[in-house]
Amino acid sequence: MTIAYITHPACRLHDMGAAHPEAPARLAAIEDQLLASGFELALRRYDAPAVTREQLHRVHDPHYVERIFALAPTSGLYWLDRDTAMNPHTLDAARHAAGAVVAAVDLVLAGETTCVFCAIRPPGHHAERAAAMGCCLFNNIAVGAAHALTHYGLQRIAIVDFDVHHGNGTEDIFHDDPRVLFCSSFQHPFFPHSDTGAPGAHMVKTPLDAGTGSLTFRERVGAEWLETLDAFEPELMMISAGFDAHWQDDLADLNLNERDYGWLTGELRQLADRHAGGRIISVLEGGYVLPALARSVAAHLDALLG
Numbered sequence: 001m002t003i004a005y006i007t008h009p010a011c012r013l014h015d016m017g018a019a020h021p022e023a024p025a026r027l028a029a030i031e032d033q034l035l036a037s038g039f040e041l042a043l044r045r046y047d048a049p050a051v052t053r054e055q056l057h058r059v060h061d062p063h064y065v066e067r068i069f070a071l072a073p074t075s076g077l078y079w080l081d082r083d084t085a086m087n088p089h090t091l092d093a094a095r096h097a098a099g100a101v102v103a104a105v106d107l108v109l110a111g112e113t114t115c116v117f118c119a120i121r122p123p124g125h126h127a128e129r130a131a132a133m134g135c136c137l138f139n140n141i142a143v144g145a146a147h148a149l150t151h152y153g154l155q156r157i158a159i160v161d162f163d164v165h166h167g168n169g170t171e172d173i174f175h176d177d178p179r180v181l182f183c184s185s186f187q188h189p190f191f192p193h194s195d196t197g198a199p200g201a202h203m204v205k206t207p208l209d210a211g212t213g214s215l216t217f218r219e220r221v222g223a224e225w226l227e228t229l230d231a232f233e234p235e236l237m238m239i240s241a242g243f244d245a246h247w248q249d250d251l252a253d254l255n256l257n258e259r260d261y262g263w264l265t266g267e268l269r270q271l272a273d274r275h276a277g278g279r280i281i282s283v284l285e286g287g288y289v290l291p292a293l294a295r296s297v298a299a300h301l302d303a304l305l306g
Contacts, residue, residue: 055146100120165186166207183206185206213254
């Protein structure tokens with residue numbers, strides 16, 4: 001078995017300044033770890049295409065999309081909020097980041113592969129229908145899910161988000177669409193300061209107190225996600241893979257480790273095998289301490305390989 005690995009050189013050119021943790025070095029650290037771990041033989045590499053406006057408009061307000069295109073600077077940085085800036089390469093990076101997930105959907109639904117990892121940035125799960133925030137411009141995983149729903153007619157897609165921050169943008173986009181089951185674990189209270197109430201039975205929130213470690217995380221996810229996912233019988237499993245709940249990531253206060261990411265990925269892999277013909281697409285979100293991020297991604301991909 002191999003993993004389709006989708007990325008694009010533009011994703012390394014988006015840069016919000018030397019002090020910003022969402023930095024190009026994140027992708028370089030992942031690549032170095034995969035090379036050192038011998039993963040190269042298990043990867044089939046693809047360049048991400050650029051997303052189209054039509055694909056973006058399925059999940060984002062057209063006026064918002066045009067605003068992002070219009071605000072792209074020709075020099076320097078343009079700040080959309082305190083965490084999210086555009087440099088002259090950001091729009092290109094964001095278009096290829098979203099396009100990577102569209103390409104991933106095409107690969108798995110055409111039967112060319114069953115497993116894809118999108119090594120992309122900027123991340124996406126905080127981008128709402130009409131708002132950029134939290135380093136995110138376009139909601140990459142939502143764009144891919146909407147492509148699967150619209151272009152391929154899928155009726156049941158599961159999106160699992162284990163970033164330390166709640167995937168508020170994904171919830172905002174799909175809160176009225178029961179075809180998408182969205183499960184999100186996150187530190188609470190914490191950015192983006194979401195409430196803990198779910199807008200429907202297809203939105204499962206798992207807020208975690210600061211200091212939560214492996215045992216509680218596994219108990220909560222096992223109790224709140226796995227049976228619900230099994231009953232939903234997804235035709236496609238998608239993962240917003242954020243690794244910033246790692247104990248070494250000092251931007252947050254959860255105490256997970258790479259073995260936890262491997263465990264959860266293995267559970268999701270089994271669910272995908274049972275219900276989705278093994279089709280599983282993982283999309284990079286957070287993770288900012290480079291050694292922890294790199295080891296966590298390696299554990300994640302190892303579990304995806306089964």
